[in-house]
Amino acid sequence: MRVAIGTDHGGFALKAEILAEVRSLGHDVIDKGTDSTAAVDYPDFAEAVGLSVASGEAERGIVLCGSGVGASIAACKIPGVRAAVCHDTYSAHQGVEHDDMNVLTIGARIVGPELARELVRAFLGAKFSGEERHERRLKKVLAIEARYTREKENV
Numbered sequence: 001m002r003v004a005i006g007t008d009h010g011g012f013a014l015k016a017e018i019l020a021e022v023r024s025l026g027h028d029v030i031d032k033g034t035d036s037t038a039a040v041d042y043p044d045f046a047e048a049v050g051l052s053v054a055s056g057e058a059e060r061g062i063v064l065c066g067s068g069v070g071a072s073i074a075a076c077k078i079p080g081v082r083a084a085v086c087h088d089t090y091s092a093h094q095g096v097e098h099d100d101m102n103v104l105t106i107g108a109r110i111v112g113p114e115l116a117r118e119l120v121r122a123f124l125g126a127k128f129s130g131e132e133r134h135e136r137r138l139k140k141v142l143a144i145e146a147r148y149t150r151e152k153e154n155v
């Protein structure tokens with residue numbers, strides 16, 4: 001699948017490992033930057049990855065920042081993006097299987113390269129289960145998104 005990847009300076013230390021892992025799993029990388037340790041702003045990269053996923057350019061996204069928190073908050077502002085910071089492999093696959101998570105965020109100041117690679121494998125190897133209860137809950141999440149997106153447009 002096509003995987004959009006972005007990082008700020010706080011996540012840059014893990015970028016090379018993540019790119020290599022995604023490619024080694026046979027996926028195509030869409031690199032949304034950044035390309036150095038120079039200080040940048042995580043929302044710019046979370047937005048680039050989120051838009052890539054929301055538009056269909058990429059099927060999944062991965063965003064790295066220092067903690068993974070800012071990246072997930074920013075990416076979730078884009079309708080259609082379901083991002084979460086996952087620092088354990090259970091969440092990294094269960095978030096896809098139950099919640100249809102489409103963007104994984106990782107804090108490069110929290111996890112090391114080996115765990116980061118395992119998180120990526122768990123995330124990209126997982127599929128939404130499609131079970132009725134998960135479909136039902138996902139529809140409710142999408143309804144919340146639609147409700148408040150519409151309300152903002154009407155302000």
Ligand code: RB5
Nearest residue numbers: 010065066067069070071
């Ligand atoms: C950058 O110093 C840091 O704030 C950022 O990478 C991230 O951790 C935000 O959530």
